[in-house]
Amino acid sequence: MTTSLLLDGISQHTTxxxxxxxxxxxxxxxxxxxxxxxxxxxxxxxxxDFMLALAATGSYTIYAPDxxxxxxxxxxxxxxxxxxxxxxxxxATFVQALNLxxxxxxxxxxxxxxxxxxxxxxxxxxxTLLLEASGxxxxxxxxxxxxxxxxxxxxxxxxxGTVNADFVKSLQSxxxxxxPTSPRATMNAFYFKPPFQVSPEREEIYxxxxxxxxxxxxxxxxxxxxxxxxxxxxxxxxxxxNALAPKxxxxxxxxxxxxxxxxxxxxxxxxxxxxxxxxxxxxxxxxLGVIPGWPGAQVYPPQPMKTQIRTLLESYQANGGSYQEHxxxxxGHSPHIEKQDExxxxxxxxxxxx
Numbered sequence: 293m294t295t296s297l298l299l300d301g302i303s304q305h306t307t308x309x310x311x312x313x314x315x316x317x318x319x320x321x322x323x324x325x326x327x328x329x330x331x332x333x334x335x336x337x338x339x340x341d342f343m344l345a346l347a348a349t350g351s352y353t354i355y356a357p358d359x360x361x362x363x364x365x366x367x368x369x370x371x372x373x374x375x376x377x378x379x380x381x382x383x384a385t386f387v388q389a390l391n392l393x394x395x396x397x398x399x400x401x402x403x404x405x406x407x408x409x410x411x412x413x414x415x416x417x418x419x420t421l422l423l424e425a426s427g428x429x430x431x432x433x434x435x436x437x438x439x440x441x442x443x444x445x446x447x448x449x450x451x452x453g454t455v456n457a458d459f460v461k462s463l464q465s466x467x468x469x470x471x472p473t474s475p476r477a478t479m480n481a482f483y484f485k486p487p488f489q490v491s492p493e494r495e496e497i498y499x500x501x502x503x504x505x506x507x508x509x510x511x512x513x514x515x516x517x518x519x520x521x522x523x524x525x526x527x528x529x530x531x532x533x534n535a536l537a538p539k540x541x542x543x544x545x546x547x548x549x550x551x552x553x554x555x556x557x558x559x560x561x562x563x564x565x566x567x568x569x570x571x572x573x574x575x576x577x578x579x580l581g582v583i584p585g586w587p588g589a590q591v592y593p594p595q596p597m598k599t600q601i602r603t604l605l606e607s608y609q610a611n612g613g614s615y616q617e618h619x620x621x622x623x624g625h626s627p628h629i630e631k632q633d634e635x636x637x638x639x640x641x642x643x644x645x646x
Contacts, residue, residue, distance in 0.1 A: 312360055325396070331403045335501040394419050396643045
């Protein structure tokens with residue numbers, strides 16, 4: 293990594309885990325470890341300012357790994373048939389390599405799915421789960437109600453085939469322009485709520501982070517299968533977007549884990565990515581007429597992503613767990629950047645209480 297991408301006070305390291313070589317950022321010297329997990333088309337670089345704000349409290353040591361296929365970590369194929377377990381297993385070997393005691397765990401977007409899976413498969417190691425603009429426990433696309441019922445058995449309308457092909461080309465070419473499908477334009481339109489923008493210096497760092505996404509058959513966006521069901525594309529077996537297909541991902545068992553860490557779920561009121569009306573959801577795009585041939589709301593409604601998360605957390609609480617929900621007004625998909633002060637207060641108060 294070029295040092296210009298790192299802020300003063302942030303250090304980068306690598307560790308060889310039992311599964312892969314992982315890069316990570318670190319800062320702070322406090323007694324309590326906090327691990328931050330980034331989302332899709334992203335890397336640990338997006339966390340730097342928030343890490344420094346956490347470190348300034350004097351209470352935490354903060355670690356932000358790059359997941360496989362992103363940032364400076366090793367790129368290995370993602371077995372989508374395991375849902376997001378390749379990532380959560382990688383995370384487990386990461387915290388084991390660092391020999392961390394019980395820690396607080398934040399996951400942003402896809403990172404929210406990763407940390408929910410980690411809590412399911414590695415109980416008793418986490419003090420709290422902090423879900424930031426988390427993906428639905430039933431994946432991205434292809435479900436139709438609060439319980440995550442699949443729209444089609446083959447999950448048509450989810451997976452690697454739902455990604456804008458021009459955006460993939462922009463990633464492959466290292467596109468730093470402001471063209472309509474460039475990473476820069478996508479970030480400013482959808483990662484944040486317009487007209488919010490970061491400083492030009494931060495923008496270059498974040499564009500570099502998005503461009504660190506490795507476009508390979510096994511990583512991003514994933515292979516595609518034809519389908520007889522609308523819209524005609526079903527998930528294959530490799531890659532991150534296929535790992536989020538409801539055919540492979542169902543995290544409803546979170547409500548049944550014996551050791552239930554307290555959960556803080558915070559999200560932007562104006563998130564266009566994880567939403568009950570997501571601009572990236574095939575059902576909603578069909579309803580808008582963007583994708584032709586939509587079979588209608590009875591057959592293929594928009595995925596109620598936030599409703600699905602809330603329903604799961606209500607069941608989690610009914611089964612003996614606890615959660616808090618905070619909606620941040622005038623905020624998109626990146627609360628820790630768009631509303632850093634509010635998010636810092638939310639997270640530190642929650643962590644300090646547990």
